[in-house]
Amino acid sequence: MNKNLLRLSQAALAAAALSACSGITQIQDSIGQFDQATHSASAAQMNFLYAVQAADCTAQFYQGSYDWATGTAKNFDLTGNCRPTVLEDKEIQKRQALMDAVALYADKMAAIAGSDDDKTLSANAQKVASQLNGLAKQHGLPGGSIAADVETAVIAISEMALDQRRYRDLKTAAADMAPHLSKVVDTLKAENTAFAAALASKVDGIEPKLRSIIASTHDSRGQMSFFDVVAARQILQGVNPLGSAPLTATPANVSSGMNAGSVAAQLNATLDAVVSANDAIAHAGTGGIVAAVNDLVARAKSARAVQAALSQ
Amino acid sequence: MPTDAQKQALLDAVAQIRSAEQVLIQSSRASADPATLMKINTEYSQLDSFLSQMLHAQATADDDDFDALATALQQQVATLQAEEAQMQAIVGDVGKAAQICGYVAEALVYVAKL
Numbered sequence: 001m002n003k004n005l006l007r008l009s010q011a012a013l014a015a016a017a018l019s020a021c022s023g024i025t026q027i028q029d030s031i032g033q034f035d036q037a038t039h040s041a042s043a044a045q046m047n048f049l050y051a052v053q054a055a056d057c058t059a060q061f062y063q064g065s066y067d068w069a070t071g072t073a074k075n076f077d078l079t080g081n082c083r084p085t086v087l088e089d090k091e092i093q094k095r096q097a098l099m100d101a102v103a104l105y106a107d108k109m110a111a112i113a114g115s116d117d118d119k120t121l122s123a124n125a126q127k128v129a130s131q132l133n134g135l136a137k138q139h140g141l142p143g144g145s146i147a148a149d150v151e152t153a154v155i156a157i158s159e160m161a162l163d164q165r166r167y168r169d170l171k172t173a174a175a176d177m178a179p180h181l182s183k184v185v186d187t188l189k190a191e192n193t194a195f196a197a198a199l200a201s202k203v204d205g206i207e208p209k210l211r212s213i214i215a216s217t218h219d220s221r222g223q224m225s226f227f228d229v230v231a232a233r234q235i236l237q238g239v240n241p242l243g244s245a246p247l248t249a250t251p252a253n254v255s256s257g258m259n260a261g262s263v264a265a266q267l268n269a270t271l272d273a274v275v276s277a278n279d280a281i282a283h284a285g286t287g288g289i290v291a292a293v294n295d296l297v298a299r300a301k302s303a304r305a306v307q308a309a310l311s312q
Numbered sequence: 313m314p315t316d317a318q319k320q321a322l323l324d325a326v327a328q329i330r331s332a333e334q335v336l337i338q339s340s341r342a343s344a345d346p347a348t349l350m351k352i353n354t355e356y357s358q359l360d361s362f363l364s365q366m367l368h369a370q371a372t373a374d375d376d377d378f379d380a381l382a383t384a385l386q387q388q389v390a391t392l393q394a395e396e397a398q399m400q401a402i403v404g405d406v407g408k409a410a411q412i413c414g415y416v417a418e419a420l421v422y423v424a425k426l
Contacts, residue, residue: 070350085364091371194323197330198367201360204333208340208356212349
């Protein structure tokens with residue numbers, strides 16, 4: 001009887017140990033996915049900002065060409081020379097710094113979750129974190145000044161990324177960094193909807209120019225205007241970074257399911273999912289963490305689809 | 313650095329100008345008259361330029377830059393009010409013209425808050 005009890009308790013102990021190991025592996029796996037998905041969100045966010053700038057420059061080219069064609073400009077330009085009116089390079093660099101901080105944080109979490117005793121980042125990531133930290137402390141992040149609380153968040157996150165002693169536990173790290181992560185994410189989210197409006201405005205503005213020129217040349221072109229209309233349609237499809245034209249809701253782009261507004265909403269949902277996954281790491285059990293990270297992974301997949309469309 | 317209230321005013325103004333642009337696009341699709349289309353283009357360009365300036369103000373974090381951009385936007389209120397009248401004359405559809413004017417007027421209310 002005593003032997004049986006002993007065997008039973010040994011089996012129970014072995015099962016508990018196995019279950020704990022499996023839980024640890026599951027968490028490690030989830031944190032790895034958290035890291036990858038956060039990098040995807042970061043890349044999609046930056047691609048979106050570059051797409052806004054590209055749409056701005058495309059619109060400038062069409063405006064210049066239209067002005068020359070209608071006699072309000074003396075010359076036209078084929079070089080693609082552009083002076084961004086919405087997002088200058090320095091303003092994009094500033095947002096890149098914020099996304100770098102978020103990605104570094106995810107890298108550090110992956111390092112903490114690793115079974116290796118060494119919880120430090122790779123040499124390259126440490127270099128990025130160190131630069132970011134130094135610049136933020138000197139109020140010198142790329143692109144000029146930045147809100148004090150966002151700067152504080154970047155300093156805290158980069159210090160956490162460089163830390164070699166304090167953070168060896170995922171939950172403590174996630175809880176400590178949660179407010180800073182939220183601050184950086186909220187800053188980016190607030191702008192995305194407005195930048196989507198800019199992107200749509202720039203691309204939509206090309207259509208009335210094409211209509212105006214087609215209508216003006218119809219008398220002289222006669223039936224050949226048919227080909228002008230077809231070519232104009234192709235131009236509209238080409239200039240829209242989301243692959244369909246125009247960006248306002250029409251049957252053509254409703255079917256593609258993507259317009260500037262929905263892209264901003266998808267990016268914001270992905271950024272929200274990063275924060276939610278971090279909150280789960282800080283406060284939830286294994287099941288909650290896995291669920292939150294799975295949600296982030298799904299949203300990051302959508303963000304990658306957006307990124308692919310914007311990269312074309 | 314724009315305050316939260318200023319940022320919200322900018323976002324609201326951007327949404328209104330964007331709505332006005334969309335109605336202008338609809339009006340352009342309803343016309344094949346070269347003169348009308350040319351005027352619509354002019355009005356659209358004005359709105360787009362205003363929208364770009366608002367977004368640039370939102371994107372900047374420099375206090376001096378923001379103040380200068382906000383002042384420039386407020387100085388254009390009179391011009392945009394004149395555009396409202398122009399748009400009413402160009403857009404044949406009375407309902408659409410009223411919509412555009414409504415959106416622009418609303419945007420100007422928000423710009424005044426900057």
